[in-house]
Amino acid sequence: MxxxxxxxxxxxxxxxxxxxxxxxxxxxxxxxxxxxxxxxxxxxxxxxxxxxxxxxxxxxxxxxxxxxxxxxxxxxxxxxxxxxxxxxxxxxxxxxxxxxxxxxxxxxxxxxxxxxxxxxxxxxxxxxxxxxxxxxxxxxxxxxxxxxxxxxxxxxxxxxxxxxxxxxxxxxxxxHRIEEEIKGCLRYFDYKDRCVFCDIIRQERSQNIRIVAENREFVAVCPFAPRSPFEIWIMPKRHQSSYTDMDEDQLLGLTNLFSEVMRRLNKALPRVPYNYMLHSAPLRNGSLEHYHWHIEIMPKLTMVAGFEWGTGFYINPTPPEEAARFLREIDIRKEFKKT
Amino acid sequence: MxxxxxxxxxxxxxxxxxxxxxxxxxxxxxxxxxxxxxxxxxxxxxxxxxxxxxxxxxxxxxxxxxxxxxxxxxxxxxxxxxxxxxxxxxxxxxxxxxxxxxxxxxxxxxxxxxxxxxxxxxxxxxxxxxxxxxxxxxxxxxxxxxxxxxxxxxxxxxxxxxxxxxxxxxxxxxxHRIEEEIKGCLRYFDYKDRCVFCDIIRQERSQNIRIVAENREFVAVCPFAPRSPFEIWIMPKRHQSSYTDMDEDQLLGLTNLFSEVMRRLNKALPRVPYNYMLHSAPLRNGSLEHYHWHIEIMPKLTMVAGFEWGTGFYINPTPPEEAARFLREIDIRKEFKKT
CATH class of the missing domain: 3.30.428.10 (HIT-like)
Structure with a gap:
């Protein structure tokens, strides 16, 4: 065992x-x-x-x-x-x-x-x-x-x-990583009485410099402090703490946006290795006002080495504003026609 | 900039x-x-x-x-x-x-x-x-x-x-990673009034199942919950929060033990890629009763993938007891004669 x-x-x-x-x-x-x-x-x-x-x-x-x-x-x-x-x-x-x-x-x-x-x-x-x-x-x-x-x-x-x-x-x-995330969200909520992810979405949509793509239900951004070049987060625009809270409209919206984002990423960096992770609220917590489910996509372009292991810091050679602009401006129309 | x-x-x-x-x-x-x-x-x-x-x-x-x-x-x-x-x-x-x-x-x-x-x-x-x-x-x-x-x-x-x-x-x-470590040490110290690293050293020396090598000043163990196979921590036996607190005797002791450990590791896993990190107290904190400097050696044998990124959990296929036994039992005498 x-x-x-x-x-x-x-x-x-x-x-x-x-x-x-x-x-x-x-x-x-x-x-x-x-x-x-x-x-x-x-x-x-x-x-x-x-x-x-x-x-x-x-x-x-x-x-x-x-x-x-x-x-x-x-x-x-x-x-x-x-x-x-x-x-x-x-x-x-x-x-x-x-x-x-x-x-x-x-x-x-x-x-x-x-x-x-x-x-x-x-x-x-x-x-x-x-x-x-x-x-x-x-x-x-x-x-x-x-x-x-x-x-x-x-x-x-x-x-x-x-x-x-x-x-x-x-x-x-x-x-540990999820608890840490939830604690951070709670700290923000205690101070502002708002969900930090909802505030991120609001600021990203108003600044419009790190958005990769969006539709009615979802938004994809290169986060402000990304661990890896071309890291992308996909978040529901509606506040929702659990993945399973999604309705059919959202499921369709997620599919469309995710498809677009992955096509853009693959066009920018053909067959780039990546990890994605679905972060949703813990199973026994019910619905949380301070937590917001999302998907984190991490292309594997840099190394986790001694500095990262030792400090939890990451060194990222690509500002998210440039990564987002690059992904946004890529022409994926041809690929869409194929399907 | x-x-x-x-x-x-x-x-x-x-x-x-x-x-x-x-x-x-x-x-x-x-x-x-x-x-x-x-x-x-x-x-x-x-x-x-x-x-x-x-x-x-x-x-x-x-x-x-x-x-x-x-x-x-x-x-x-x-x-x-x-x-x-x-x-x-x-x-x-x-x-x-x-x-x-x-x-x-x-x-x-x-x-x-x-x-x-x-x-x-x-x-x-x-x-x-x-x-x-x-x-x-x-x-x-x-x-x-x-x-x-x-x-x-x-x-x-x-x-x-x-x-x-x-x-x-x-x-x-x-x-972040250091703050987390120090907070953990402080939590332990608040509860027990003892340094957690000192307690680890005490328990490891008494159990004697995860020790790789030791001398008068230092001990090298495969930690109880290692992130990677053959992970090794080297700790001063004397309580000390900063690397720069070391005296000349300790410096010699560290050199001897480190040399032995790296020879054992290299004999077990020839030219294995690794990272090591020196963890010492923050520069402005003075001497800390609850923190203990150490070196963490992490051979690169497994991948950091979606599960690790998403949870902060690690999957380790080699129990530290087996890794320590393996490293301990390796014969490195020949290598020592060469120098």
């Missing part, structure tokens, strides 16, 4: 996978992986993944067979396991608990070579629907306090499989 | 290098760098770096000429600049200031191919001396509140030059 351990100083949690128990030589092998023609996420290979927990586009009576347009399966090598109790305990001054959680893979398309930036919007909307459906289902399990959904695209951004997919991890604790 | 910008939510600072102003195409070129035979850090090429601020092993009347055994120079492409005022100001709800600071390169050896793990201890002690000398000198500048010293070894860990070097950045603010 994996173990969750808490750093006694900062309070940061790590997941220790005892099972994998990697020795030095194992790391050398890892770098050689990812070659070869077989893809466990492609249609026809459904039996090589754990049984699916969700599938769209195919009759329900034929699970784990081809014909699906999107499929969600448990991760074959999960960071956390679903069965068991947390069993919180100490080891002297240290704190730990069992690595209980869910780790799922959202297989975003049956087409091995299709990427987010060239996906038709009918396909993309299914991804956002799947995120919602999985969160709503996993939320029923009272052991889970937080669900993070993220995507690693490209080897340099941590993807070990080429086939377009994102991941979901349900956690028994609210992660 | 670079700009320091503060994230309005978390309070994280980033350095925006307007001068570099990288456009998308610049990132593609960057990946091609680092080839070619010319090394600006090698003896004979002193005129290709900014004038040195410190040199050992050579008469002072011949600055910027060969003959040195260690040399410190300002970074030619600094993240922060030394001239100017902070000029703290707002931009609507956002906060920023000028990117004032010092950014120096510690050229650790005149020998291009020598690395920390095969360096004689007479060379290594000079590095730790240089760190101390530079901190003491820069501390006189009242604009600086914190100095971080770090090393990036290997391309994958962010090193852009092969020649063995570390870096120093003096900052006009105490970084």
């Amino acid at each position: 994996p173990e969750l351990r808490r750093d006694p100083i900062i309070g940061r949690w790590v997941i220790i996978s005892k099972e994998r128990g990697k020795r030095p030589s194992d790391f050398i092998i890892e770098e050689e992986r990812t070659k070869g023609g077989f893809c466990p996420l492609c249609p026809g290979n459904e039996n090589t993944t754990p049984p699916e927990v969700l599938a769209y586009g195919r009759p329900v009576f034929a699970p784990n067979t081809p014909g699906w347009t999107l499929r969600v399966v448990p991760n074959k090598f999960p960071a956390l396991v679903i069965e068991g109790d947390l069993d919180k305990r100490g080891e002297g001054i240290y704190d730990k608990m069992n690595g209980i959680g869910a780790h799922e893979v959202i297989i975003e398309t049956p087409n091995h070579n299709e990427t987010i930036s060239d996906m038709p919007r009918e396909q993309l909307i299914q991804i956002f629907r799947a995120y919602r459906d999985r969160i709503l289902d996993l939320k029923k399990d009272s052991r889970f306090k937080y669900i993070i959904i993220f995507k690693n695209f490209g080897r340099a951004a941590g993807a070990s499989l080429e086939h377009s997919h994102s991941q979901l991890i349900a956690l028994p604790i609210v992660p | 670079p700009e320091l910008r503060r994230d309005p939510i978390i309070g994280r600072w980033v350095i925006i290098s307007k001068e570099r102003g990288k456009r998308p195409s610049d990132f593609i070129i960057e990946e091609e760098r680092t080839k070619g035979g010319f090394c600006p850090l090698c003896p004979g090429n002193e005129n290709t770096t900014p004038p040195e601020v410190l040199a050992y092993g050579r008469p002072v009347f011949a600055p910027n000429t060969p003959g040195w055994t260690l040399r410190v120079v300002p970074n030619k492409f600094p993240a922060l600049v030394i001239e100017g005022d902070l000029d703290k100001r707002g931009e609507g709800i956002y906060d920023k200031m000028n990117g004032i600071g010092a950014h120096e390169v510690i050229i650790e050896t005149p020998n291009h191919n020598e690395t920390i793990s095969d360096m004689p201890r007479e060379q290594l002690i000079q590095i730790f001396r240089a760190y101390r000398d530079r901190i003491l000198d820069l501390k006189k500048d009242s604009r600086f509140k914190y100095i971080i010293i770090f090393k990036n070894f290997g391309r994958a860990a962010g090193a852009s030059l092969e020649h063995s070097h570390s870096q120093l950045i003096a900052l006009p603010i105490v970084p």
Whole structure:
């Protein structure tokens, strides 16, 4: 069973996978992986993944067979396991608990070579629907306090499989990074009685120098203090603390804006590796006046090195105003016609 | 002039290098760098770096000429600049200031191919001396509140030059990551009236399952909740909040233990890329009962991907107990005889 351990100083949690128990030589092998023609996420290979927990586009009576347009399966090598109790305990001054959680893979398309930036919007909307459906289902399990959904695209951004997919991890604790974000929002709210994200959206729309794209429901900006060049945040214009609060209009609006943003990014930096993360309120907090869900897109263009590790500072060689202007001015009309 | 910008939510600072102003195409070129035979850090090429601020092993009347055994120079492409005022100001709800600071390169050896793990201890002690000398000198500048010293070894860990070097950045603010650490230490101290690092050292020495090496003055452990496989912390056994509090005995003790640890690491994972960071108390805080300086060594074996970015959690496939045992049991006697 994996173990969750808490750093006694900062309070940061790590997941220790005892099972994998990697020795030095194992790391050398890892770098050689990812070659070869077989893809466990492609249609026809459904039996090589754990049984699916969700599938769209195919009759329900034929699970784990081809014909699906999107499929969600448990991760074959999960960071956390679903069965068991947390069993919180100490080891002297240290704190730990069992690595209980869910780790799922959202297989975003049956087409091995299709990427987010060239996906038709009918396909993309299914991804956002799947995120919602999985969160709503996993939320029923009272052991889970937080669900993070993220995507690693490209080897340099941590993807070990080429086939377009994102991941979901349900956690028994609210992660440090989220708590920090919520505390910051609360501090702002205490002082101003306004949501900081709503204020960011207001200021960005009025300054209009860091906006990448917007539509009726959503806005995409290069944030004022971005960690990486071409970092982009997508935020609902309406105040909303949880992803699952979205209605159908918003889901469509998100799909349209996300599609546009990813096309712009891919045109500016062809096949750039990236990560995106969905930040939504913790599962047990209800609706929050001070928190605002959003998606953070981080292209992988710079290194996290000693300075960043040591200080939490980031050095960014591209001002967000220039990144936003560049992305905004790119001509993506041709790409749109293709779909 | 670079700009320091503060994230309005978390309070994280980033350095925006307007001068570099990288456009998308610049990132593609960057990946091609680092080839070619010319090394600006090698003896004979002193005129290709900014004038040195410190040199050992050579008469002072011949600055910027060969003959040195260690040399410190300002970074030619600094993240922060030394001239100017902070000029703290707002931009609507956002906060920023000028990117004032010092950014120096510690050229650790005149020998291009020598690395920390095969360096004689007479060379290594000079590095730790240089760190101390530079901190003491820069501390006189009242604009600086914190100095971080770090090393990036290997391309994958962010090193852009092969020649063995570390870096120093003096900052006009105490970084978020350090504040977080100090707050955690203070929380522990408030509750227990003891330094958390002193307690960690006490528990590690009594459990004796995560210790990599120790001598009279220092101890090296794989921390209980490590972010990366084979992460190692080196801590002075004596309570001390600042690196510059070290006496000569300790300096020797640190050199010996550091040398042993790096040889063990390099034997376990030959030429593994790594970062190390020196964490010491902020410059203006005086001596702190609750904080304890230390060095964090992070081998680069796993990826920072969407999950880590999104949550601040880390997934570590190697339990620190196994990493420590592996490092402890490695036979490095042969390597020691060579020096």
